[in-house]
Amino acid sequence: MAPAVVQNIASRFHRMSQSAADKDYSAREEEKQKLADWEANKKPLEPEEIHVDPQKKPVGHSSKVLRKEDFELIKTLGTGTFARVWLTKLANRKNGENNNKVFALKILRKVDVIRLKQVEHVRNERNVLAAVAGHPFITTMVASFQDTETLYMLLDYCPGGEVFSYLRRARRFNEPTSQFYAAEIVLILEFLHEQEGVAYRDLKPENILIDAEGHLKLVDFGFAKKIDNRETYTLCGTPEYLAPEVIRNTGHGTAVDWWAFGILIYEFLVGQPPFWDQNPMKIYEQIVEGKVRYPSAMSKDARDIIGGLCTVDVTKRLGNIKGGAGTVKKHPWFKNINWDELYHRKMQGPIVPHLKAPDDTRNFDEYDAEPQQKEPYTKEMQEKYDRMFADF
Amino acid sequence: MSLPSDYTNEIAALNREILKRPSGDILQTCFNFFARRLESQRAEFLLSQRHSSQPGMAESNFPGNNPFGATSTAPNQQPAMHSVAEEEEHDFQSPTASSFPPNVRGDASPGTVHASPNSNSTPGGTFGNFGFGPASSNRTNPPASVTAGAMAQQDSFPNNYNMNRRTSVSAESLAPASADDANWKAPSFPKTQDQINRLREAVSHNFLFSHLDDEQSAQVLGALQERKVPAKDVRVIVQGDAGDYFYVVESGNFDIYLSKTGKVESGPEGLGEKVASSGPGTSFGELALMYNAPRAATVVSTEPSILWQLDRITFRRILMDSAFQRRRMYESFLEEVPLLSSLTPYERSKIADALETVKYPAGSLIIREGDPGDKFYILESGEAEAVKRGREDKPLKTYKPGDYFGELALLDDKPRAASVRGKTEVKVATLGKDGFQRLLGPVESIMRRDDPRKLERSPDPLR
Ligand SMILES: Nc1ncnc2c1ncn2[C@@H]1O[C@H](COP(=O)(O)OP(=O)(O)OP(=O)(O)O)[C@@H](O)[C@H]1O
Ligand SMILES: [Mg+2]
Numbered sequence: 001m002a003p004a005v006v007q008n009i010a011s012r013f014h015r016m017s018q019s020a021a022d023k024d025y026s027a028r029e030e031e032k033q034k035l036a037d038w039e040a041n042k043k044p045l046e047p048e049e050i051h052v053d054p055q056k057k058p059v060g061h062s063s064k065v066l067r068k069e070d071f072e073l074i075k076t077l078g079t080g081t082f083a084r085v086w087l088t089k090l091a092n093r094k095n096g097e098n099n100n101k102v103f104a105l106k107i108l109r110k111v112d113v114i115r116l117k118q119v120e121h122v123r124n125e126r127n128v129l130a131a132v133a134g135h136p137f138i139t140t141m142v143a144s145f146q147d148t149e150t151l152y153m154l155l156d157y158c159p160g161g162e163v164f165s166y167l168r169r170a171r172r173f174n175e176p177t178s179q180f181y182a183a184e185i186v187l188i189l190e191f192l193h194e195q196e197g198v199a200y201r202d203l204k205p206e207n208i209l210i211d212a213e214g215h216l217k218l219v220d221f222g223f224a225k226k227i228d229n230r231e232t233y234t235l236c237g238t239p240e241y242l243a244p245e246v247i248r249n250t251g252h253g254t255a256v257d258w259w260a261f262g263i264l265i266y267e268f269l270v271g272q273p274p275f276w277d278q279n280p281m282k283i284y285e286q287i288v289e290g291k292v293r294y295p296s297a298m299s300k301d302a303r304d305i306i307g308g309l310c311t312v313d314v315t316k317r318l319g320n321i322k323g324g325a326g327t328v329k330k331h332p333w334f335k336n337i338n339w340d341e342l343y344h345r346k347m348q349g350p351i352v353p354h355l356k357a358p359d360d361t362r363n364f365d366e367y368d369a370e371p372q373q374k375e376p377y378t379k380e381m382q383e384k385y386d387r388m389f390a391d392f
Numbered sequence: 393m394s395l396p397s398d399y400t401n402e403i404a405a406l407n408r409e410i411l412k413r414p415s416g417d418i419l420q421t422c423f424n425f426f427a428r429r430l431e432s433q434r435a436e437f438l439l440s441q442r443h444s445s446q447p448g449m450a451e452s453n454f455p456g457n458n459p460f461g462a463t464s465t466a467p468n469q470q471p472a473m474h475s476v477a478e479e480e481e482h483d484f485q486s487p488t489a490s491s492f493p494p495n496v497r498g499d500a501s502p503g504t505v506h507a508s509p510n511s512n513s514t515p516g517g518t519f520g521n522f523g524f525g526p527a528s529s530n531r532t533n534p535p536a537s538v539t540a541g542a543m544a545q546q547d548s549f550p551n552n553y554n555m556n557r558r559t560s561v562s563a564e565s566l567a568p569a570s571a572d573d574a575n576w577k578a579p580s581f582p583k584t585q586d587q588i589n590r591l592r593e594a595v596s597h598n599f600l601f602s603h604l605d606d607e608q609s610a611q612v613l614g615a616l617q618e619r620k621v622p623a624k625d626v627r628v629i630v631q632g633d634a635g636d637y638f639y640v641v642e643s644g645n646f647d648i649y650l651s652k653t654g655k656v657e658s659g660p661e662g663l664g665e666k667v668a669s670s671g672p673g674t675s676f677g678e679l680a681l682m683y684n685a686p687r688a689a690t691v692v693s694t695e696p697s698i699l700w701q702l703d704r705i706t707f708r709r710i711l712m713d714s715a716f717q718r719r720r721m722y723e724s725f726l727e728e729v730p731l732l733s734s735l736t737p738y739e740r741s742k743i744a745d746a747l748e749t750v751k752y753p754a755g756s757l758i759i760r761e762g763d764p765g766d767k768f769y770i771l772e773s774g775e776a777e778a779v780k781r782g783r784e785d786k787p788l789k790t791y792k793p794g795d796y797f798g799e800l801a802l803l804d805d806k807p808r809a810a811s812v813r814g815k816t817e818v819k820v821a822t823l824g825k826d827g828f829q830r831l832l833g834p835v836e837s838i839m840r841r842d843d844p845r846k847l848e849r850s851p852d853p854l855r
Contacts, residue, residue, distance in 0.1 A: 081559065081560070117564065117565070118562075120565055121562070121565075164557060168555055202560055204558065206557050206558060212405070213405070213408065222560070223560065223562065228738070229736075229737045229738035229741050230741070231719065231741070233566040233567070233568065233708075233712045233715075233716075234562065234563060234564070234565045234566050234567075235561075235562060235563040235566075235682060235683055235708070236560065236561065236562035236563070237560065237561065237562075238558050238559070238560050238561065239558070239561060240558065247600075247682070248600075248603055248711070249708050249711040249712055249715065250711065250715045251712070251715045251716065251719060271553075272553040276553055278552075279688075280679055280682075280685070281678055281679055281682075284599070284600075284682070285599045288599055288603070289599075314745060315742075315745055315746035315827060315830065315831055316830065321830050321831055322829070322830060322831055322832055322833050345412070346412060346413070348428075351432075352405075352429070352432060354429075354432075354433045355398070355401055356397055356398040356401065357397035357398065357401055358401065
């Protein structure tokens with residue numbers, strides 16, 4: 001072959017890979033622009049817009065082009081059992097205009113997920129978040145992606161921090177505040193149960209965040225599971241919020257969220273949950289017995305709704321009986337709520353965070369830096385488990 | 393020069409407000425908006441001040457604007473809660489508090505409890521996963537009900553609540569009839585009748601066991617495995633370790649130690665303080681039957697002893713399998729009832745949830761002719777027959793497992809036209825009309841879904 005020809009082929013090769021890289025680069029830039037555009041409005045979707053294939057929605061898709069390098073990590077917002085959530089910005093944008101676009105990036109290392117036997121839970125988490133992305137009161141997973149060792153979920157940043165922090169600071173919420181937050185939770189549960197067939201299973205003030213406008217965002221779908229009409233058995237949740245049927249292992253479904261919702265209202269109004277002991281077994285014993293004691297001054301309607309929700313017999317539990325969430329909404333304790341206005345975020349929340357800028361983190365605690373020593377994700381583990389993460 | 397970022401942030405919020413609520417009076421809207429912002433910002437500031445100077449003394453009213461009223465912050469709108477706030481000053485124990493010292497809260501993973509800046513207690517329940525059986529020191533506490541009654545009168549609430557962020561817990565994933573172990577059977581270790589009786593007595597005070605039916609109970613007792621502790625000074629449980637087994641003491645004796653650091657330290661005092669001891673008929677470590685939490689104390693033998701042990705997966709699996717089988721059986725029975733044939737699978741599983749098991753000795757009357765009908769029955773096991781008064785020798789119908797009777801009671805409460813008597817010992821699953829309606833509404837509307845004539849075709853001899 002003549003040298004000229006060889007050279008020709010070689011340069012063609014070079015041009016080709018060059019253009020592949022270009023294409024990759026422009027795909028990433030295009031995707032980042034979409035993220036920035038979404039962040040600018042954060043427009044919630046209508047129920048019928050949410051219920052479509054996540055790959056076809058503006059939010060919730062699994063991205064094959066995004067990479068860790070596309071994000072600049074600013075500060076840790078929170079850590080869980082094995083995840084770390086960062087405040088993040090889109091990295092190396094050419095024009096400065098998108099530099100104020102911030103997100104929360106939840107990062108999970110595959111080794112930790114496997115070691116803690118949470119593979120199934122993490123898959124559920126991603127799939128449920130993708131399916132529900134766009135709901136006004138659920139943290140929006142804008143996209144998910146992965147690399148060899150790590151899973152990433154890009155979430156909208158909720159700068160108000162946890163309802164938990166406000167509640168502990170205030171000791172307890174007054175009735176209108178409790179009603180407002182509880183009502184937004186009702187809309188979430190109604191949607192999860194009746195539209196998606198999903199049980200959330202970890203309702204508590206720690207998992208409820210406040211967004212920039214003072215509305216709630218539910219986070220941490222680590223235990224959420226699509227169950228439709230079958231019961232499920234794995235024990236999970238938070239001790240004070242576990243439903244009796246979870247403790248007794250007789251099979252549970254979406255009714256566990258209504259139980260936890262009753263505990264939550266009680267904790268809002270009283271400052272601590274109704275069942276408590278230093279010894280967790282004693283908590284469970286009280287839960288299974290199900291006798292709630294109310295402060296004498298608690299309003300009649302509040303007692304009535306808590307009592308209805310915290311009913312041991314699931315066939316009598318408010319929210320699980322005929323009418324579902326609709327029966328909860330009609331309860332007199334919610335008589336001041338206009339449910340349609342509430343869904344469209346037209347009601348004003350009691351706490352609107354005061355922020356200096358979109359990336360203000362004053363409402364979050366300080367966390368220790370990430371440990372340097374990390375367990376490696378070995379070839380063997382990769383071979384054994386990576387297919388489990390294929391659609392992440 | 394660019395504008396300050398908190399300014400642009402406020403303006404953006406104002407813009408959203410205007411977009412959401414277009415108004416004719418722009419100035420008034422802007423004025424209201426900023427008045428509200430200012431008020432809420434001042435309130436938040438005050439709240440954080442108060443908090444940092446006097447931890448734990450925050451107000452019962454959360455500042456900020458009232459989400460429902462036209463007027464904003466309305467202090468003391470909630471006199472309701474004040475009496476509680478006052479009583480908080482007294483340091484009450486939880487009415488059912490165990491004998492553990494305050495602030496040893498059982499948290500699943502002590503390592504991950506975060507100190508929140510607004511918590512004034514020391515972070516970290518470090519102990520958990522421990523419970524004494526009925527005969528241990530715990531029993532010397534006044535009975536819970538008495539204390540609880542007194543507490544209710546004073547209307548006070550325990551003040552020693554752990555205010556830290558709570559961590560989630562979860563057990564091994566349990567799925568019924570998963571492909572790999574569809575034929576799972578609970579292990580069964582031989583025991584004498586005497587041993588079984590003693591074991592039954594030992595766990596009878598434990599709420600995890602008191603709800604079991606006979607069959608579950610037999611399986612659980614069978615699965616308890618003997619473990620010989622050959623000498624004194626054997627550590628059966630080590631504080632801080634992963635929790636796996638629950639134990640019942642058959643013979644011998646154990647001392648229980650609590651270390652303040654949450655784990656056993658080196659040195660002669662490393663186990664911590666001795667808090668109780670545990671002899672025959674007592675049990676310990678039952679939190680391990682729920683999920684894997686670090687052990688809350690150390691248990692050491694004081695002489696050669698014998699234990700019975702049970703692991704979490706076996707225990708939960710026994711409960712799950714029997715619940716699962718029962719539900720599937722009920723669902724398939726319900727599928728056979730023509731009156732309910734239009735139920736969706738979801739509705740069927742709700743009804744299966746509500747079915748109650750009742751046992752009758754041989755020869756007993758399940759339904760009495762002439763009584764108002766209020767329940768419907770499915771025969772789970774045994775045999776029964778329908779008879780008319782005066783013609784007891786000529787049964788109208790015989791029922792076998794899976795058969796149902798009295799279902800027309802779901803429609804109305806007309807008197808029963810015949811009696812149903814158990815020929816053998818029988819077990820029935822039953823559901824009342826009110827229970828059915830509570831879950832799914834009137835049966836008529838469900839039947840009307842597919843065939844309005846179904847009513848007439850019903851083969852119930854009780855009519
Ligand atoms: N979208 C968000 N915006 C701001 N902060 C967030 C967001 N998502 C999560 N966080 C913070 O990070 C914390 C941990 O997140 P998350 O609960 O999802 O993690 P996890 O590992 O699943 O936790 P857990 O141990 O409770 O299961 C949250 O409690 C919250 O404070
Ligand atoms: Mg969480």
